[in-house]
Amino acid sequence: MTRSDATDRLLDRFRTELRDLAPVAVWAHGSLGGDDYQEGRSDLDLIAVLDGPITARTVWRVGRLHARLRTEPLVAKLHCSYLTPGTAADLEHRHLTWAHQRLLRRPVTPVTRRELHTTGLVLSGERPEHLLPPVTDGELAAFVVRDQRDFWRREVDRASNWTQDIWVDMGLITYARALVTLKDGRLISKREALDLLPGLGAPVEVVADIRSRRYPEPGAPVQEWAARRGRLARDYLGPAIDRLVAAYT
Structure with a gap:
């Protein structure tokens, strides 16, 4: 922190x-x-x-x-x-x-x-x-699947946003967090999500790019590759979300 x-x-x-x-x-x-x-x-x-x-x-x-x-x-x-x-x-x-x-x-x-x-x-x-009643595992899982299916999957098909850092970052991180929640019922941090993404088949150079901006180190290079990065993120997320929704619906 x-x-x-x-x-x-x-x-x-x-x-x-x-x-x-x-x-x-x-x-x-x-x-x-x-x-x-x-x-x-x-x-x-x-x-x-x-x-x-x-x-x-x-x-x-x-x-x-x-x-x-x-x-x-x-x-x-x-x-x-x-x-x-x-x-x-x-x-x-x-x-x-x-x-x-x-x-x-x-x-x-x-x-x-x-x-x-x-x-x-x-x-x-x-x-x-x-003041807040607990959320059941079923309510949590249903929301996570709905968010991936109805929001993120739709947005993957809209190429225009994916040159922006926020879409690439949150798209991949939210997917990894959703998968862990559906498998284990746990909520994980963004840092944990980044650690998991390479093992989930996410493009390692995109994950490294996200990490370098969220947790910068002195002298970390800045790469101007927004269009390619967005394409890599979308190519990964589309099929990945489709598999998630099919497995948990």
């Missing part, structure tokens, strides 16, 4: 700004909760449980809160979904969420819920198990 005062300062500032909304709990999940956080690269994935309904005024206040944080160096990486005790258990509920520097509504996925129960970091208030 690489983390400096900038991360802690942003988290402290966020919790201070949040006090007026009377949070029941604030949790971190993803890389920060799972001890694979890379400052400046990893997202700060948060959940805030508010004591009360999400009204139009709440939405305005949440937007103002995030606007006040805009001068913090890492603020573009901060994402937060806002739950209430009355909506937290609903897998389909679309919660108010700040992500990619805007407000939207989306569910808290079974993967996130399992992360909160297994590696979630309590920043304040109640623990996740006191």
Whole structure:
């Protein structure tokens, strides 16, 4: 984990700004909760449980809160979904969420819920198990297969995005994590996924490229090969996802 005062300062500032909304709990999940956080690269994935309904005024206040944080160096990486005790258990509920520097509504996925129960970091208030029911293995597996089949497999056929780092990185990493979850029922970190990918037949030069950007070493070469890298990633992921979906559907 690489983390400096900038991360802690942003988290402290966020919790201070949040006090007026009377949070029941604030949790971190993803890389920060799972001890694979890379400052400046990893997202700060948060959940805030508010004591009360999400009204139009709440939405305005949440937007103002995030606007006040805009001068913090890492603020573009901060994402937060806002739950209430009355909506937290609903897998389909679309919660108010700040992500990619805007407000939207989306569910808290079974993967996130399992992360909160297994590696979630309590920043304040109640623990996740006191407010979130556990996710069953069946619910987790069904979501993972659906995500690979309905989102990632479709995106593999859209070549235009795959010159971008984020698509190559998340496409391969998410596939490896999905396979382990379906085989063993475990959630693994991005670092573990990268360690596994060569053994799963992924193109080793693409895996090395992802690793060099996520875990850079001094003097690591930068290669300008985005088009070829995207083609290699897509050529691998298409058949790999098809096999995964066939095996677990």
